[in-house]
Amino acid sequence: MTRNTEGALIVAASVLAAFGVTLVNFAQDRSLDAQTALTFLVFLIAFGGLHLAVRAFAPKATPLLLAPVTALTALGFFQIYRLDLAMGTDRASFQRWWILIAATLASLTLLVFKGTTISILRRYRNITLLISLALILLPNLPTDWGFPLRGLSVNGSRLWVLLDVGFTSFQFQPAELAKLGLVAYVAGYLADHQRALREARRRMGPIAFPEPRQLIPLLVTWGISVLILISQRDLGASLLLFVGFVLLLYAATGTTGYLVAGGFMGLVAGVASYLAFDHVQRRVIAWVAPFEHYENEGFQIAQGLFALGTGSLSGAGPGLGRPDLIPNASTDFIFAAVGEELGFAGTVSVIALFAVTVAVGLGIAFRSRDTFRKLFAAGLSFVLAVQTILIIGGIVRLVPLTGITLPFMSYGGSALVGNMILVALLLRISHEEAP
Amino acid sequence: MNGPVRRVSVGVFAGFFALLLAVTWIQVIRADSLRADPRNSRPALSERGKERGLIVAIDGTVLAQSVPDPEDERSFVREYPEGEPFAHVVGYNSFLVGSSGLENAFADELRSRRDLTISDLVAVILGRDLRPESLELTINSDLQRAAYQGLNGLQGGIVAVDPKTGAVLASVSSPSYDPNTLLGADAAAIWEGLLADPNGPLLDRATREIYPPGSTFKTVVTAAALDTGTAVPETVFPDPEEFQLPGSTATISNAGGGVCNNGESITLLRAFIVSCNTTFADLSVQVGAEDVGISAEGMGFNADIPFPWTVPEAVYPVDVLAADPAALAQSGIGERDVRAAPLHMAMVAAAVANDGMTPTPYLVNRIFDADGNTVEAFQPGILSQAMDPATAAILNDMMQQVVGEGTGQGAAISGYAVAGKTGTSMGRDGFPNPWFIGFAPAEDPTIAIAVFFEGGEELGENVSGGGVAAPLAGDLMELWLEGSP
Numbered sequence A: 001m002t003r004n005t006e007g008a009l010i011v012a013a014s015v016l017a018a019f020g021v022t023l024v025n026f027a028q029d030r031s032l033d034a035q036t037a038l039t040f041l042v043f044l045i046a047f048g049g050l051h052l053a054v055r056a057f058a059p060k061a062t063p064l065l066l067a068p069v070t071a072l073t074a075l076g077f078f079q080i081y082r083l084d085l086a087m088g089t090d091r092a093s094f095q096r097w098w099i100l101i102a103a104t105l106a107s108l109t110l111l112v113f114k115g116t117t118i119s120i121l122r123r124y125r126n127i128t129l130l131i132s133l134a135l136i137l138l139p140n141l142p143t144d145w146g147f148p149l150r151g152l153s154v155n156g157s158r159l160w161v162l163l164d165v166g167f168t169s170f171q172f173q174p175a176e177l178a179k180l181g182l183v184a185y186v187a188g189y190l191a192d193h194q195r196a197l198r199e200a201r202r203r204m205g206p207i208a209f210p211e212p213r214q215l216i217p218l219l220v221t222w223g224i225s226v227l228i229l230i231s232q233r234d235l236g237a238s239l240l241l242f243v244g245f246v247l248l249l250y251a252a253t254g255t256t257g258y259l260v261a262g263g264f265m266g267l268v269a270g271v272a273s274y275l276a277f278d279h280v281q282r283r284v285i286a287w288v289a290p291f292e293h294y295e296n297e298g299f300q301i302a303q304g305l306f307a308l309g310t311g312s313l314s315g316a317g318p319g320l321g322r323p324d325l326i327p328n329a330s331t332d333f334i335f336a337a338v339g340e341e342l343g344f345a346g347t348v349s350v351i352a353l354f355a356v357t358v359a360v361g362l363g364i365a366f367r368s369r370d371t372f373r374k375l376f377a378a379g380l381s382f383v384l385a386v387q388t389i390l391i392i393g394g395i396v397r398l399v400p401l402t403g404i405t406l407p408f409m410s411y412g413g414s415a416l417v418g419n420m421i422l423v424a425l426l427l428r429i430s431h432e433e434a435p
Numbered sequence B: 001m002n003g004p005v006r007r008v009s010v011g012v013f014a015g016f017f018a019l020l021l022a023v024t025w026i027q028v029i030r031a032d033s034l035r036a037d038p039r040n041s042r043p044a045l046s047e048r049g050k051e052r053g054l055i056v057a058i059d060g061t062v063l064a065q066s067v068p069d070p071e072d073e074r075s076f077v078r079e080y081p082e083g084e085p086f087a088h089v090v091g092y093n094s095f096l097v098g099s100s101g102l103e104n105a106f107a108d109e110l111r112s113r114r115d116l117t118i119s120d121l122v123a124v125i126l127g128r129d130l131r132p133e134s135l136e137l138t139i140n141s142d143l144q145r146a147a148y149q150g151l152n153g154l155q156g157g158i159v160a161v162d163p164k165t166g167a168v169l170a171s172v173s174s175p176s177y178d179p180n181t182l183l184g185a186d187a188a189a190i191w192e193g194l195l196a197d198p199n200g201p202l203l204d205r206a207t208r209e210i211y212p213p214g215s216t217f218k219t220v221v222t223a224a225a226l227d228t229g230t231a232v233p234e235t236v237f238p239d240p241e242e243f244q245l246p247g248s249t250a251t252i253s254n255a256g257g258g259v260c261n262n263g264e265s266i267t268l269l270r271a272f273i274v275s276c277n278t279t280f281a282d283l284s285v286q287v288g289a290e291d292v293g294i295s296a297e298g299m300g301f302n303a304d305i306p307f308p309w310t311v312p313e314a315v316y317p318v319d320v321l322a323a324d325p326a327a328l329a330q331s332g333i334g335e336r337d338v339r340a341a342p343l344h345m346a347m348v349a350a351a352v353a354n355d356g357m358t359p360t361p362y363l364v365n366r367i368f369d370a371d372g373n374t375v376e377a378f379q380p381g382i383l384s385q386a387m388d389p390a391t392a393a394i395l396n397d398m399m400q401q402v403v404g405e406g407t408g409q410g411a412a413i414s415g416y417a418v419a420g421k422t423g424t425s426m427g428r429d430g431f432p433n434p435w436f437i438g439f440a441p442a443e444d445p446t447i448a449i450a451v452f453f454e455g456g457e458e459l460g461e462n463v464s465g466g467g468v469a470a471p472l473a474g475d476l477m478e479l480w481l482e483g484s485p
Helices: A003-027 A034-057 A066-087 A091-112 A125-140 A175-199 A212-232 A235-253 A256-276 A278-288 A299-311 A334-367 A371-395 A413-432 B002-029 B031-036 B042-047 B084-090 B101-105 B118-125 B141-151 B187-196 B214-228 B268-273 B277-287 B289-298 B318-322 B325-331 B342-353 B389-405 B465-483
Strands: A149-154 A157-164 A169-172 A201-204 A207-210 B062-069 B072-079 B134-137 B156-161 B168-174 B236-238 B242-244 B251-253 B265-267 B357-359 B364-368 B374-377 B382-385 B419-426 B432-440 B447-453
Touching: A003 A034, A003 A066, A034 A066, A034 A091, A034 A413, A066 A091, A066 A334, A066 A413, A091 A413, A125 A149, A125 A157, A125 A175, A125 A212, A157 A212, A175 A212, A175 A235, A175 A371, A175 A413, A212 A235, A212 A256, A235 A256, A235 A278, A235 A371, A235 B002, A256 A278, A278 A299, A299 A334, A299 A371, A299 B002, A299 B031, A299 B042, A334 A371, A334 A413, A334 B002, A371 A413, A371 B002, B002 B031, B031 B042, B062 B084, B084 B101, B084 B141, B084 B168, B141 B156, B141 B168, B141 B465, B156 B342, B156 B465, B214 B268, B214 B277, B214 B289, B214 B342, B214 B389, B214 B419, B214 B432, B214 B465, B236 B277, B242 B277, B251 B277, B265 B268, B268 B277, B268 B389, B277 B289, B277 B325, B289 B318, B289 B325, B289 B382, B318 B325, B342 B357, B342 B389, B342 B419, B342 B432, B342 B447, B389 B419, B389 B432, B419 B465, B432 B465, B447 B465
Parallel strands: none
Antiparallel strands: A149 A157, A157 A169, A201 A207, B062 B072, B134 B364, B156 B168, B156 B447, B236 B265, B242 B251, B357 B382, B364 B374, B419 B432, B432 B447
16 A cells, blocks of 8 residues: 555545535535535545655655544544534534644654654653653642643543633643653663563463562552542543553563563452442443443443444434433444444444554554564554553443543544544654664 | 564454454344333434324224424424324324334334435335335224214223124224324323323223123133033023032122022023023033133133234133132132233124134234335234134024123114123222123124223212123124124
8 A cells, every 4th residue: 555545545534524424414404514625624634734744754654554543533523523413512613623733733743753763752761751740640730729720620530631821721631642651651661671571580380470679660550550540530541551551561571470460450459449439339330230220320331332222233324313312422432422323334344443553553563673663653552452442342341431532533632632643653653664 | 572562462453353242242133122122212213203104094094194294394293183092002103202002013114214324225226115104904993983982981991803804893992092192392291191190091991901801701601611511501500599609608699689590490591691690600610610711712811812012811810710619610700810801802702703713803904005005914814713613603692692682682783683791890999890792793793892891980880781881882883784885
């Protein structure tokens, strides 16, 4: 596949977004309006622009990554627009701005690394770590102080910061960016200590266990995860961080003991948080028996399952279902909303597009010769995969619902920015590792 | 190092595969039950405003139709032009309170297929007709309306069938409600009101509620006695004031007290004509629960009757009665544990009328497409051979004498031979439930009917099947005979 094919597929995905919006309009008895053209243009400018940025700043990057990402964003966007019509909200126009901003920032990321190499993240990894930790802790700023940067609680999770610049204000989830910084740090750390970590181990039967001293990084990450869970009540981010880290640690060392130890520590934290926090208990109740607790805890999951089941094979059709009956349909439950209107065909497509995106990311890791770039690409791909599996798995009841967004598809600017930069980083690594 | 990365990758793709399995489970295997969950309002909501098929009576009277919404030309509103008399049969389809009756049972045929789903798109490409299909019922609208008026707002149910085919000619429950009121924005409040109404207008007393059938059940006991040879019409029984229940101090007495004949003896024929309780308590014990059960089951008891909706089983508990002779005696007069809906008792009358063969009742004559072409036609069927043709002939004659000179004289129609059997069973709070089952013309029956009033304060304590139900049954059969081609 060539760069030109990538461009053609991006145009096709932009048409898909505009076509989805048009079908929704028709289904809702609205006529053809500016939304169709506006959507097409925004997608073309955002992803077409990013495509041009790749040509200019990372010409040897894989051409396989941008097309599925554009298609996923398009599928999510049409559903956000559709939910707007049902709920009387105006999220689609915000999302359009965020798509433009995210693509711009991704292009800028490519530009920043043009003159240098991604390995500077390895060299300055301690700074990256400090910035990431600061970003994670930002939402814990007081809500009611005079400083223009404030913390904010939404739905019981303290994930947001509010930047008040006088005439207007922005809300942002800094964890979405911190996620990337943490992966960079961990990849850098592991690249530097890989040999020590790999060799310092004891065998117990088939399982290799690390020296106790080498467990310190694992313990530190575990501590940060637990801290996020307690201070911000964010099960999703906490789990994502910990699982991503354990997988990367294993990938770097091949020491099975890290998986065993990580699994054990995760289990301990999970059981403890179940006993300690009622919001974790509610999630488990809703997971185990959503229909028995339909009136309260289970309502959202039950509605999600009704949406998916009613959608069945071919779906109700764009604009013809009732995804607005699902609480938080445009954020956490966008997968169920797509499943109601596009059916099994739609959900399988979404899962396949994610699988392709993750596969391309992992492919970049496989082909990388430099240890840091290999681990960084693998880590970014793991984070993307784990996040996707956690949220979709929560909707289809494979795992308890963790309340994180579906990459590229959910409504929300910070997540879009974070994930588009993630794509830019993968593209950059791919460019640097190209033969 | 690619080794461990590859192993994690395998794990990640196992995760994606698990997601695929889970959506397959939810959207393919469990889709129907999730869709049909009563808490899932999506199916009803998606029907809103769409065109649905017609429901018409066999005479062409429109019972349900979709007309363009005056406020929104692209949308349709449902109408039930005939209202109350047809409410329990036709039902309603409301986005607020769900659906019932035929609107619910034939939802798939009646719905519009004009969605933008892929399967509908495929149907367009294949050139299939997307317009909703319509139902033609076996109901005769004149008979249905007359039956509803005959019940006069009192609690009760009437079912009339063609005894040769099982086609339901009328199925009426009273009091009723106007299904049009359940379509508007205030439907939920109105529905709550109907639900709380002590007269139970939502109950379908014709096909979905069961009651003790009283002396109309003597028809079944007599069929069993004749079939087994336990008795013939001329068989002589004692004629006491009271029948002592076996193994009990309790007794059964006759309607109004006293003896049925001369206090000495009474023939089975005479006992049937005057509806003598003591004789049939005695006969029931002589025939035995097993053999009465065989006859009852032949006429549709203890079985699911195939019908557009679930009909509760008519009850004749063979095992219980076989072990309890006192209860068996009481069951002989259609009390104690015996239960049936008017639909079941109409089938009993139809079995006698149809040479002993119980017809399978059916309500929908055919399904037709938007051009009027038949998509599916329902064929008459026989449920079972309930009794010997000879037994049916003897019973037919006995039932004619009930109308000719016995308790059923109110059902007589001049110029026609009418057969019937009255009943007055013990109802709610001790009030009597009047019953009548019968058919006409007796020599070549074209209608079999069951008329039931549910006892209560309004009807009072001094009513009987012969006094209340038989005249109404006679009027309705006369209307049918005079009006039918």
